Amino acid sequence: MLREESTANDDLDLAGVDMRIRIKEHLMRIATSKPSLEAAELAKLATTELGVEDEDLVNFALIEAMNVMSLRRYVRVPADERVLLIPHCLRDPERCKAPIDDEGYHCLKCGACIIAEITRNAEEKGIKWYMVGGGSHAMRIIKNARPKAILGIACYDEAMMALAKTGEYGIPTQAVMLRKAGCVNTEVDLDDVLASFNLGNVVTVSTSSPHTYG
Ligand code: SF4
Structure with a gap:
């Protein structure tokens, strides 16, 4: 059954x-x-x-x-001039020990959540990343970092707000939507994120189920 x-x-x-x-x-x-x-x-x-x-x-x-x-x-825009914005709601809220400062959370790659894989792969591609606490925090980082292009992982509402703002600033932006939205324990498909790192080569959508951590 x-x-x-x-x-x-x-x-x-x-x-x-x-x-x-x-x-x-x-x-x-x-x-x-x-x-x-x-x-x-x-x-x-x-x-x-x-x-x-x-x-x-x-x-x-x-x-x-x-x-x-x-x-x-x-x-x-070359990969090293793109900025990746990761929502902190993807963290494991109980086990995450990532320190936080003005630049957001600094993932320790403990492996308790998907962010370890995301940040590891971003670094391999030369993409600078920030783990942000929300839309206004993301905007602050954009103003400071002045990226030439932005890749954001977000829920629908946050993505729409961010795309409107980055459109105003004239910054080309790509969004990967969360599979499961919310304030904590959200989910994104790792393959969708990794495919977005390769934009410029091929455009793909993952056919795999979301990865599970924990
Ligand atoms: S892998 Fe996830 S839980 Fe571990 S430090 Fe990074 S963000 Fe926190």
């Missing part, structure tokens, strides 16, 4: 992943054939044509449409 339930959940997850891939590919196709569309129009057209009504997927489509809009400028 347990096995049957977990198989059903896996099927649901895969259906969501499959639709995210279709949305992303469809957005790219439409953006190529109709380059004058704004992000909201692009997302609306893609979700309508695909028959997407689920709120999370509609939100995903809008964020991805905004990503598509700034992708060309973003990929021109």
Whole structure:
């Protein structure tokens, strides 16, 4: 019985992943054939044509449409001039001993949460990262660090606010949406994050289930 339930959940997850891939590919196709569309129009057209009504997927489509809009400028920025913003809600709140200062939390890579993998991979790519405590903290860091491009991991609401702000500043930005939002114990798919580190080479969406830590 347990096995049957977990198989059903896996099927649901895969259906969501499959639709995210279709949305992303469809957005790219439409953006190529109709380059004058704004992000909201692009997302609306893609979700309508695909028959997407689920709120999370509609939100995903809008964020991805905004990503598509700034992708060309973003990929021109070398990795070492990009800044990665990681939300602290991905930490293991009980075990994390990361010290904090004006530049945010400094991950000790203890391995209790996904941030150890994210920061390790970012450093290998030469991408400077900050683990931030919220939207206003992120904005402070952007003002101080003055990055040429930003990659942010965020929930839908934070991503929309950040994209509006970085759009005002004229900084090309890419967002990776959290799979599970909230104030603590949030989740992101590691493969989505790692794929975003390689933007400029290929555009991909993960087909794997979220990694588990703990
Ligand atoms: S790996 Fe996660 S829990 Fe460990 S120090 Fe880094 S942020 Fe904190």
